[in-house]
Amino acid sequence: xxxxxxxxxxxxxxxxxxxxxxxxxxxxxxxxxxxxxxxxxxxxxxxxxxxxxxxxxxxxxxxxxxxxxxxxxxxxxxxxxxxxxxxxxxxxxxxxxxxxxxxxxxxxxxxxxxxxxxxxxxxxxxxxxxxxxxxxxxxxxxxxxxxxxxxxxxxxxxxxxxxxxxxxxxxxxxxxxxxxxxxxxxxxxxxxxxxxxxxxxxxxxxxxxxxxxxxxxxxxxxxxxxxxxxxxxxxxxxxxxxxxxxxxxxxxxxxxxxxxxxxxxxxxxxxxxxxxxxxxxxxxxxxxxxxxxxxxxxxxxxxxxxxxxxxxxxxxxxxxxxxxxxxxxxxxxxxxxxxxxxxxxxxxxxxxxxxxxxxxxxxxxxxxxxxxxxxxxxxxxxxxxxxxxxxxxxxxxxxxxxxxxxxxxxxxxxxxxxxxxxxxxxxxxxxxxxxxxxxxxxxxxxxxxxxxxxxxxxxxxxxxxxxxxxxxxxxxxxxxxxxxxxxxxxxx
Amino acid sequence: xxxxxxxxxxxxxxxxxxxxxxxxxxxxxxxxxxxxxxxxxxxxxxxxxxxxxxxxxxxxxxxxxxxxxxxxxxxxxxxxxxxxxxxxxxxxxxxxxxxxxxxxxxxxxxxxxxxxxxxxxxxxxxxxxxxxxxxxxxxxxxxxxxxxxxxxxxxxxxxxxxxxxxxxxxxxxxxxxxxxxxxxxxxxxxxxxxxxxxxxxxxxxxxxxxxxxxxxxxxxxxxxxxxxx
Numbered sequence: 001x002x003x004x005x006x007x008x009x010x011x012x013x014x015x016x017x018x019x020x021x022x023x024x025x026x027x028x029x030x031x032x033x034x035x036x037x038x039x040x041x042x043x044x045x046x047x048x049x050x051x052x053x054x055x056x057x058x059x060x061x062x063x064x065x066x067x068x069x070x071x072x073x074x075x076x077x078x079x080x081x082x083x084x085x086x087x088x089x090x091x092x093x094x095x096x097x098x099x100x101x102x103x104x105x106x107x108x109x110x111x112x113x114x115x116x117x118x119x120x121x122x123x124x125x126x127x128x129x130x131x132x133x134x135x136x137x138x139x140x141x142x143x144x145x146x147x148x149x150x151x152x153x154x155x156x157x158x159x160x161x162x163x164x165x166x167x168x169x170x171x172x173x174x175x176x177x178x179x180x181x182x183x184x185x186x187x188x189x190x191x192x193x194x195x196x197x198x199x200x201x202x203x204x205x206x207x208x209x210x211x212x213x214x215x216x217x218x219x220x221x222x223x224x225x226x227x228x229x230x231x232x233x234x235x236x237x238x239x240x241x242x243x244x245x246x247x248x249x250x251x252x253x254x255x256x257x258x259x260x261x262x263x264x265x266x267x268x269x270x271x272x273x274x275x276x277x278x279x280x281x282x283x284x285x286x287x288x289x290x291x292x293x294x295x296x297x298x299x300x301x302x303x304x305x306x307x308x309x310x311x312x313x314x315x316x317x318x319x320x321x322x323x324x325x326x327x328x329x330x331x332x333x334x335x336x337x338x339x340x341x342x343x344x345x346x347x348x349x350x351x352x353x354x355x356x357x358x359x360x361x362x363x364x365x366x367x368x369x370x371x372x373x374x375x376x377x378x379x380x381x382x383x384x385x386x387x388x389x390x391x392x393x394x395x396x397x398x399x400x401x402x403x404x405x406x407x408x409x410x411x412x413x414x415x416x417x418x419x420x421x422x423x424x425x426x427x428x429x430x431x432x433x434x435x436x437x438x439x440x441x442x443x444x445x446x447x448x449x450x451x452x453x454x455x456x457x458x459x460x461x462x463x464x465x466x467x468x469x470x471x472x473x474x475x476x477x478x479x480x481x482x483x484x485x486x487x488x489x490x491x492x
Numbered sequence: 493x494x495x496x497x498x499x500x501x502x503x504x505x506x507x508x509x510x511x512x513x514x515x516x517x518x519x520x521x522x523x524x525x526x527x528x529x530x531x532x533x534x535x536x537x538x539x540x541x542x543x544x545x546x547x548x549x550x551x552x553x554x555x556x557x558x559x560x561x562x563x564x565x566x567x568x569x570x571x572x573x574x575x576x577x578x579x580x581x582x583x584x585x586x587x588x589x590x591x592x593x594x595x596x597x598x599x600x601x602x603x604x605x606x607x608x609x610x611x612x613x614x615x616x617x618x619x620x621x622x623x624x625x626x627x628x629x630x631x632x633x634x635x636x637x638x639x640x641x642x643x644x645x646x647x648x649x650x651x652x653x654x655x656x657x658x659x660x661x662x663x664x665x666x667x668x669x670x671x672x673x674x675x676x677x678x679x680x681x682x683x684x685x686x687x688x689x690x691x692x693x694x695x696x697x698x699x700x701x702x703x704x705x706x707x708x709x710x711x712x713x714x715x716x717x718x719x720x721x
Contacts, residue, residue: 027700028700031700042528042529043525043527043528043529044524044525044527044528044529045521045523045524045525048521048522048523048525049525049526051518051520051521051525052520052521052525052526054518055517055518055519055520055521056520058517058518059517061517062514062515062517064509065506065509065510068505068506068509069506078682078684084501084502084505085501086501086504086505090501134707135697136695136697136698136706137695137697140697140698153696153697153700154697155697155698156696156697156698156699156700158698160698160699163698180698180699180701180703181701181703183698184695184697184698184703184706185705187706188705188706188707191707192617192707195617195652195707196613196614196617196618220693220694220695220706221693221694221695221706221707221708222651222693222706222707222708222709223706223707225647225651225687225707225708226651226652226707226708228647228685229647229648229651229685230613230648230652232609240505240509247673247677248670248673251669251670251673252526254669255526255528264547264690265528265543265633265634265690266634266636266688266690267690268547268689268690268691268692268693268694268708269687269688269689269690269693269708270687270688271685271686271687271688272685272686272687272688273684273685274682274683274684274685275684276684277641277647277684277685278642278643278684280642280643281641281642281643281646281647281684282603282606282607282609282612282643282646283609283612283613283646283647283648284641284646284647284684284685292502292505294505298505298508298509298512299508301508301509301512302508302511302512302513303512304512304513304515307512307515375518
């Protein structure tokens with residue numbers, strides 16, 4: 001997948017002008033948010049249930065190294081082959097090697113954000129191995145070569161006419177078909193033939209259990225179960241933060257994940273693997289390969305401020321709550337992760353400067369934080385990114401701000417430290433801005449303020465500053481001023 | 493490659509995690525915060541059936557093992573099932589389902605009649621209208637079936653055919669997932685995969701239009717056998 005985080009504004013404008021996208025955005029996030037709220041009412045103590053999930057994720061992270069070692073030991077004892085990969089390239093290379101060693105010509109994949117992140121499909125195709133995404137939404141986005149629109153419904157915004165043409169072109173159907181159910185059934189038949197002869201299935205991991213060495217996947221379609229049941233070889237790609245201490249803790253996180261994601265008490269299927277299938281089993285994998293992937297996470301972990309981002313369980317509740325996502329949809333975020341989840345994760349994984357539009361496009365309304373089942377404070381993280389990017393923090397890929405921006409802030413700092421200059425400049429600015437006032441509002445101004453005033457109005461400035469008015473009222477008259485209307489004095 | 497994937501890499505990742513500064517973490521809140529309201533009040537069977545029905549699972553009640561087969565025959569007729577593949581897990585064995593079903597004229601393949609993976613895959617993908625299995629537990633909290641797989645219980649039986657028929661003994665009903673896993677952890681034999689099933693396969697990925705049977709079974713039929721213990 002091509003990363004287009006640098007085209008955020010351009011793509012957002014395009015999506016805001018797309019009537020079809022807008023129609024979906026009016027319905028989808030609100031419907032999912034409503035379903036989530038209803039599902040949470042099942043808990044005796046909904047707030048307590050979320051606090052517990054946050055505590056589980058936080059303590060899992062604090063003991064991450066120990067939990068990973070325990071997971072590895074238990075999974076290996078059950079017969080899994082565990083590999084540690086530093087980055088996406090190493091993980092993809094190992095998976096391609098497993099395919100080659102086993103003379104596999106095609107693989108199927110279950111929906112997995114981590115393999116979107118690593119660009120596994122492209123890497124395998126380059127190695128001559130055909131990849132079939134099998135989640136219906138992912139299957140469509142793979143054929144269209146577009147990023148996911150929403151974590152729950154990656155292709156939910158694609159018109160049926162476009163899917164119909166696509167399916168005909170790719171041989172999924174033989175004739176035009178615009179009924180969503182018939183299109184889905186055509187995809188079932190097409191992919192079923194792949195599952196029927198499958199030799200290697202690849203999945204991500206929702207959670208890994210340290211005490212048992214178990215891998216857990218959550219889904220509704222059954223494609224992940226097929227990826228893990230039909231072939232002789234199963235590959236699970238797991239980023240390091242997925243591990244939790246015990247099955248009990250994993251089960252509680254599943255309660256939160258399903259309710260937050262689709263508003264279900266539990267999804268149709270939750271599958272839990274501890275090692276490969278036994279020798280006497282007629283199906284299930286003879287080989288289970290687990291790739292434990294870092295890909296920048298140990299660096300994110302090193303900073304206690306950014307460590308909280310690793311709590312994320314990819315439920316997508318924050319997308320449905322976000323007013324920005326609700327206007328622009330998933331494409332502008334330009335990668336695997338969209339909405340506040342993407343605004344928090346992508347900058348850490350790709351670097352701050354490259355993704356600055358993501359964390360700057362936040363109104364800090366905190367709705368994401370209010371629904372997060374694991375207690376991530378997205379707005380605080382985005383403020384931290386802004387500060388670190390301005391400071392040019394090298395470990396986080398901070399760009400240090402543009403030369404013009406830095407010059408502006410340096411000038412501001414200088415003026416703010418010198419009262420006389422402050423009075424002069426603010427008085428002048430007051431005069432300049434009021435020149436553009438109309439109807440008591442300032443909606444436009446000098447070119448340099450176009451960005452700021454593009455989406456905001458200022459009230460017309462009073463002729464005098466607050467301090468000047470205060471002194472005048474207190475002393476019964478204005479203090480001595482040098483400029484017209486008192487400019488150049490009384491500002492603070 | 494070896495360096496990127498090997499022991500050095502493992503140690504480097506673990507060392508980086510261990511060297512990171514510690515952070516104070518929030519403690520767990522007081523009270524029974526993991527519980528959902530469905531887990532108490534009312535009978536387990538009613539809760540289980542109600543929750544599973546919400547997820548469009550179909551439920552039949554059988555008074556005991558004696559009429560389990562006649563119940564199955566009725567399901568074959570009602571859902572136009574010509575043939576089915578069965579597991580030979582303890583629930584199915586205890587009901588003597590295969591012999592009794594065959595005597596009633598049902599076309600049943602048993603998983604242990606296959607010795608080759610490919611022949612078995614062909615049967616479950618192409619020949620069987622339904623897959624019949626037992627369930628280890630039924631969890632009332634969400635109407636969830638718990639199935640553990642092994643040599644007597646193949647994974648694809650509950651997954652590849654268009655209909656999944658499950659026999660669940662009423663004395664295997666528990667209130668919560670934790671109750672089920674606590675019992676599973678006490679077993680002598682571990683299994684390679686455990687699955688929680690709550691309803692048939694589903695999706696709404698095209699235009700948000702929901703439908704059943706995207707990849708797995710279109711229908712999930714549970715036969716609850718006997719009275720809760």
